[in-house]
Amino acid sequence: MKLPPGPKTPEIVQLLQWVANPLTLMDDCAKKYGDMFSLWVSGNGKPIVFLSNPQAIKEVFTADYKQFDTGPANQLAKPILGQYSLMLMDGDRHRRERQLLMPPFHGERMKTYGQLIQDITLAVTDEWEIGQKFSVREVMQEISLRVILQAVFGLQEGTRSQQLRQLLSEMLDEISSPFNSVLLFFPVLQKDLGAWSPWGRFLHRQQEISKLLYAEIKERREKPDPSRTDILSLLMSARDENDRPMTDAELHDELRSLLVAGHETTATSLAWALYSIHRVPGVLDKLLQEIDSLGNNPDPAAFAKLPYLTAVCNETLRIYPILFITFGRIVKSPIEITGHLFEPGTQLAACIYLTHRREDIYPEPDKFKPERFLERQFSPYEYFPFGGGNRRCLGIALAPFEMKLVLGTILSRWQLALADKRPVRPIRRGFTLGPSGGVRMVVCDRHHQKSRIVETTV
Numbered sequence: 001m002k003l004p005p006g007p008k009t010p011e012i013v014q015l016l017q018w019v020a021n022p023l024t025l026m027d028d029c030a031k032k033y034g035d036m037f038s039l040w041v042s043g044n045g046k047p048i049v050f051l052s053n054p055q056a057i058k059e060v061f062t063a064d065y066k067q068f069d070t071g072p073a074n075q076l077a078k079p080i081l082g083q084y085s086l087m088l089m090d091g092d093r094h095r096r097e098r099q100l101l102m103p104p105f106h107g108e109r110m111k112t113y114g115q116l117i118q119d120i121t122l123a124v125t126d127e128w129e130i131g132q133k134f135s136v137r138e139v140m141q142e143i144s145l146r147v148i149l150q151a152v153f154g155l156q157e158g159t160r161s162q163q164l165r166q167l168l169s170e171m172l173d174e175i176s177s178p179f180n181s182v183l184l185f186f187p188v189l190q191k192d193l194g195a196w197s198p199w200g201r202f203l204h205r206q207q208e209i210s211k212l213l214y215a216e217i218k219e220r221r222e223k224p225d226p227s228r229t230d231i232l233s234l235l236m237s238a239r240d241e242n243d244r245p246m247t248d249a250e251l252h253d254e255l256r257s258l259l260v261a262g263h264e265t266t267a268t269s270l271a272w273a274l275y276s277i278h279r280v281p282g283v284l285d286k287l288l289q290e291i292d293s294l295g296n297n298p299d300p301a302a303f304a305k306l307p308y309l310t311a312v313c314n315e316t317l318r319i320y321p322i323l324f325i326t327f328g329r330i331v332k333s334p335i336e337i338t339g340h341l342f343e344p345g346t347q348l349a350a351c352i353y354l355t356h357r358r359e360d361i362y363p364e365p366d367k368f369k370p371e372r373f374l375e376r377q378f379s380p381y382e383y384f385p386f387g388g389g390n391r392r393c394l395g396i397a398l399a400p401f402e403m404k405l406v407l408g409t410i411l412s413r414w415q416l417a418l419a420d421k422r423p424v425r426p427i428r429r430g431f432t433l434g435p436s437g438g439v440r441m442v443v444c445d446r447h448h449q450k451s452r453i454v455e456t457t458v
């Protein structure tokens with residue numbers, strides 16, 4: 001089978017480049033080979049074909065769901081997600097599980113989360129003092145973890161929730177460091193050499209997280225409440241085609257993977273957004289003007305409808321997509337994509353980063369220009385920070401809604417500035433693209449005149 005062209009360097013070299021410097025690798029390949037090339041970076045000894053041509057991406061996203069498998073392409077994430085994660089499933093089982101999980105993430109449901117998201121943002125940022133410096137990513141992570149735990153999982157604020165937040169943050173920070181990212185891509189290095197070894201620490205934290213999740217599952221089983229509509233309740237009442245309920249292990253893996261998928265991504269996007277808002281001249285002023293137009297104490301959901309704020313969030317996810325590429329699509333029966341025949345076993349991935357930087361779609365692609373989203377609409381094959389087709393992100397309604405509410409709430413209350421004048425570089429954090437140093441900011445003042453939001457307690 002003839003694969004699209006790609007570098008001739010040994011697989012290990014390509015994989016190390018992919019771990020250490022993924023953006024340069026993709027940029028170089030796009031310059032040399034165009035919008036379809038092969039890289040040996042899957043970590044499973046097979047190449048991935050990178051696609052950044054909207055027509056090719058359309059053909060992949062709109063193909064029948066039985067045409068591709070994704071579970072085997074996501075195996076590297078198994079230690080983090082667990083074997084029963086939705087992201088490792090395929091076929092009819094994957095379809096059923098998605099349908100089951102959909103309602104709490106549906107657009108309509110967002111309205112009920114609005115006040116909670118705003119209250120959590122106020123509670124977390126209320127501790128800020130004038131002159132205080134902080135890591136934006138860490139604060140955003142605290143907010144997004146509370147949102148997913150409370151709004152989506154129905155876990156009340158308390159000791160268990162606090163412990164889960166701490167353990168999840170520590171676990172993700174640990175495996176996102178440059179050295180430990182290598183461990184994720186080289187399973188042979190994943191050795192438990194005791195509490196002082198990186199993998200040993202990772203496993204220990206995973207066990208602690210599991211204990212807390214199993215305790216929550218046990219408590220819910222003992223005290224079932226049919227009126228609850230959160231994810232755990234939905235999963236517990238679900239039955240498969242043989243009328244079998246989910247086991248504790250299945251429930252646990254699904255919870256853990258939704259927690260991981262649902263907070264780090266949003267937190268990182270918020271850190272990028274606050275960075276660009278304060279770095280690119282004019283953006284903050286325009287945003288404040290728009291937020292002011294809402295008057296005092298607007299309904300939290302009103303932030304989500306603001307056009308410029310929406311454009312800022314879209315542009316953030318265009319220029320710094322959290323995942324470089326979508327999940328792999330492994331071909332199951334021969335398929336032609338833009339005239340190129342792919343045999344079974346070939347792994348295809350739509351390259352979010354390269355498509356979002358195409359000059360022909362986004363003039364001056366390296367510039368942060370929210371206006372481009374006000375001037376024209378982009379197709380779901382030109383702009384797809386949440387992927388597409390049957391694997392499209394479940395958080396596609398929640399994440400932008402949360403971003404807009406958190407940004408609107410913070411900017412209404414606080415004057416912030418970047419603590420460091422040097423530009424922040426995008427770097428790999430585990431499987432995601434994050435800001436180097438987490439974006440350091442300083443609290444300058446409160447918006448005394450314009451304290452538009454009255455505080456409530458969470």
Ligand code: HEM
Pocket residue numbers: 086087088098258259261262263265266269317321322323325326327328385386387388389390391392393394395396398399400
């Ligand atoms: C800004 C935030 C987020 C970004 C940029 C993002 C991005 C993505 C991307 C690119 C994919 C792969 C889609 C594909 O291969 O076509 C994905 C999958 C997924 N995301 Fe998100 N995500 C975000 C937030 C969330 C949130 C808040 C949740 C909620 C729990 C979530 C849950 C998931 C799940 C469950 C999948 C797997 C879907 C499947 O396998 O069928 N994500 N996400």
